[in-house]
Amino acid sequence: MLLNRKSVELLAPAGTWDALVAGVESGADACYLGGKHFNMRMHEGDFNFDDEMLKKAIAYTHEHGVKLYITLNNLISDEEIPALREYLTYLNEIRPDAILVQDFAVLELIHEMGIKIPVHTSVMMNTHNEHAIEKLKEYGITRVVVGREMTLSELSLFRERTGIEVEYFMHGDMCISESGQCIHSGVVFGQSGNRGRCLKPCRWAYQLIDEQTGEVLDKDSDGAYKLALKDMCMYRHIPQLIQAGVFSFKIEGRMRPAPFIRRIVSTYRKAIDAYIADPTGWQPDEEGWKSLYENRARDFTTTFAFGSPDKKDIGFDGTREPRFFSDAVKEAGFQDEILKQERDIDKSNPDHRTLSVRVNTVGAACAVIDNGADIVYVGGETFRPNKPWSLKDFAEVIAYNKGRAKIIINTPRTTMRRECGELEQFFTALRQRELKADGIMVSNLGSLKLAKRLTDLPVQADVSFNLFNHLAAKFLKENGLTMGTASYELSFEQLREIVESSELPIEVVVHGSYESMICDHNIPGMSLPFFNELNNPEVLDRRYALLDKAGEKHSLRVDQFGRNHIYFAKDLCLYPYLAKFNGLGAYRIEAQDYAPEFAGMVTRIYRTALDNLAAGKEAFHADDLETLKKGPRELGLGTYRFRRSRNSI
Structure with missing residues (x-):
């Protein structure tokens, strides 16, 4: 593969106009941002772009030879479909270079409405095998943001077999759960991470305990923040990214201020250009590294790029966590005032x-x-x-x-x-x-x-x-x-x-x-000094649980593939x-x-x-309900305690 300036794309985030300008001026090949609705960053009212600003952003980036992608990458509920139709009509008029999607409803509407905008799949669609690509190509998908759990060696083979354009996270905040497979915030708070409103239960403090005895097993661990994955940083591994076949290098950070975006984009721009100009003579620019490291939010990791993460990839002590979005709470029991008032589903039943x-x-x-x-x-x-x-x-x-x-x-x-x-x-x-x-x-x-x-x-x-x-x-x-x-x-x-x-x-x-989350991380193995499946494989069969600060016990189950399934405290x-x-x-x-x-x-x-x-x-029958209560966990209503999962309009 002979490299040139167009061989890879440096993709910058923008949550504000100033951040967009910073990304463009610092050398981004493309920028991505969200409208005021239908995207994965819905918490902050001062962020994201209204319709007129979206139009202005497209004009500005195109004037500077930069592409603009719009995120439409959250789950859509039925009451939002009419507004989604209007939004797609508007996007089709102003013509961004692509939209990023998660929900299959968007693919349906794009086909139905004759939308002519290129479509990329969001990481939230959890695309992680070549057979899924075969299906997505039938819907005109031109690029996928691959799952975070994919190593570069797997990605290289994936790219070779499918021919699809690949976007890969290279810098920024990472989820510990598989994309699209964390429902903790949505069930406990009615604010879904799949709808742009995650309150980050992964950043809570937990103790690792023996589920059956309650014994605390991690008294000597590095800290309580066992699910607090550090930020991705692939600055020192740009050659591996390029040679693996990654086309778009994605920087995460749509909530970051303009100076932060300017620093990161310009640093990566310089490093990528240096590699393209002289691959054999390339080495990381230590001044660039120093700039990234000294201005970091969390500490850095390469997550799955080179294999499974371990304890060095977790910010156990919580000292570099920039913001805690929520505290642990008791999960809902039978808090059914709203559900009792709801009209029954009006659809006929079979005999x-x-x-x-x-x-x-x-x-x-x-x-x-x-x-x-x-x-x-x-x-x-x-x-x-x-x-x-x-x-x-x-x-x-x-x-x-x-x-x-x-x-x-x-x-x-x-x-x-x-x-x-x-x-x-x-x-x-x-x-x-x-x-x-x-x-x-x-x-x-x-x-x-x-x-x-x-x-x-x-x-x-x-x-x-x-x-x-x-x-x-x-x-x-x-x-x-x-x-x-x-x-x-x-x-x-x-x-x-x-x-x-x-x-x-x-x-x-x-x-x-x-399950509230599915993780490809070995959570007990990262917390327990005696955990060594080669010397004592019986540690895999022990029943572990995570105990949060509200006293809720979350069962931890390990499947035959080594994945960790974290359960809600209530059934x-x-x-x-x-x-x-x-x-x-x-x-x-x-x-x-x-x-x-x-x-x-x-x-x-x-x-x-x-x-x-x-x-x-x-x-x-009350007696039967009492029998049901004899299961392994207490019982509750989950998300049915809420009027609705908070929407994205």
Whole structure:
């Protein structure tokens, strides 16, 4: 690859006009910014650009030979769709060089309205495999901001196989959770990180404890801020970025002041130009490094660029944290004043209401089948010390079932190169061994593409698709999916809009334990001096939890891929309110963290309640609610305590 000035793009953030000017004058090839609505930085009223300023910004950047990208990269709820149509019409008139998107609804509207603006996928779409790119190219996507968990070696192969233009974060604030897979702020505060309003629970103080005994395990650790990832800084690794095939070098920081932007952009501009002019003679300019380091907000890390992060990449002591957006709070119990006032979903019910259950073991699958589950989800991630699902396990469940329930094969939420390779082999084995499964559940566009290509089974969408509106449901239906699972971050009012408007059947989780974040970091390993899986692999099977300052205990589960799943302190329970939830494709129980006996008991209670509703009888029984309270965690309402997930208009 012969390099020239156009070989790479230096992409600068702008939250104000002064910051935009600073980026342009300092040598950015492109700038990105957001309007007053529909973007991932919605907290600060003085930031972002109104419609007239957007038009002015495009004119200004183009006069200086700089491209301008507009972020439209948050989840959209149904009440916001009319305003989104108006906004897209306006953007089509003023013609930015691209828009960055997360929600499938935007792709639907772009196609429907004939919008001619190039489209890039935001990092929030969590694009991390080549099969997803194949699907996105069908919608005219020209660039992807790849997931933060992708190493440069993986990225290089990814770029080579897909030919897609790649944008990669090179400097700034990083999330510890996988992009789009953190719902902690949305569920606890009604302010979703997927909608630009994150209150950053990852920056809280936590103790690492033994979940079963409560023993504090990290008394000798470096500090309490275990999820506080340091800021990305790839200044010393510009050659590796360029040679890996990264085209756009993205600086994060739309809330940063103009002098901060000017310093960073000019420093990177000089270093990139020096490498392009003389690659073999390049070395980091130490004056440039000193400027970045002495003016840093947090300390620096390279996160996943060269492999998995470790303890050196976490700001454990919290001393360099520039701002704490929130404090730990007790999660909501049955604070149901708003939910009780809500109008019931107005959609007809079938004679038999479908109950689905996700389980963790063969024993649990058999238990929920015996207690009336209509759909059983098996497979996908397994949390140690349970073993991953084998072909033999699937065959055993199918044989035991004898056609009583539908057996749906679940797949991992994250499918990097390893998982995609395993899925290809697994889907082929499903067909060759004639395992009589009834369908497949997928969590991203890549596994959807594989499932449709390698099997002839019905495919449905799991919660990782962040289904937030009826247009996203339409997108899924058009791509051959038979059912979609609603986002956990929807309020009842917002869920009602989707269920009443969608032609795609909508599944809703009504009970169970669920993850607030999914992390590709080894959280116990970064905090515990005795954690060494090579010397004592049993440390992987110990049950850990994070204890926050409000006294809430968040179970920590490690799957077979080494990913850490952080759970909410309370399990979701909608048992007292089932009569409001009409017209659902399925009522789902998340029993993946339940023992077989308890999973069967919960299934029986919900089966009885749904059957009573269908028969016009009382569904709620106080004794059954007391039984449900005997699970591993307290129960709560999650986001259904709020009127709505705070919007982005």
